[in-house]
Amino acid sequence: MVVHVLSVGSNSGYYLWAMAIEVQTDEYFMRQALMEAEKAYEEGEIPVGVVVVCAGRIIARAHNLTERLNDVTAHAEMQAITAAADFLGGKYLNQCTMYVSLEPCIMCAGAIAWAQVGRLVFGAYDHKKGYTTVSEAILHPKTELTSGLFGTESADLLKRFFAERR
Ligand SMILES: [Zn+2]
Numbered sequence: 176m177v178v179h180v181l182s183v184g185s186n187s188g189y190y191l192w193a194m195a196i197e198v199q200t201d202e203y204f205m206r207q208a209l210m211e212a213e214k215a216y217e218e219g220e221i222p223v224g225v226v227v228v229c230a231g232r233i234i235a236r237a238h239n240l241t242e243r244l245n246d247v248t249a250h251a252e253m254q255a256i257t258a259a260a261d262f263l264g265g266k267y268l269n270q271c272t273m274y275v276s277l278e279p280c281i282m283c284a285g286a287i288a289w290a291q292v293g294r295l296v297f298g299a300y301d302h303k304k305g306y307t308t309v310s311e312a313i314l315h316p317k318t319e320l321t322s323g324l325f326g327t328e329s330a331d332l333l334k335r336f337f338a339e340r341r
Contacts, residue, residue, distance in 0.1 A: 205276070215240075216332060291315050
């Protein structure tokens, strides 16, 4: 997106303004989370990706690393929470929005609640392991929720991943 604007050769305030507006959409940030999921896919990890956004900027990116780290807790969200808190120098993420390509599991939803994430946006529903299959009350009561954004894209990536492993 930035590259496109620069290729126009314009350095005018108008383009910079337009770019800033475009960058700060849910769609843009969810695409970034999907790019993280694709990185996981290429590494043979279950393709789930996350970005954490604070004040309009991405402060943490992560994807699933359970295979590489040999750690069942190495879900994208867990790492993103640690990285974001480290970046901010504080453990609460109430000023942040987390974009995750797949509905969090109960472990991650619990961690998202502990971190008091201000807003959660997830892509595909996980009808087997998603936290909503257990209880929607796992999230912190103040966490705003948006679900289903680019859910089809995220689900297609997961389907492709599991189809290749059959
Ligand atoms: Zn999880």
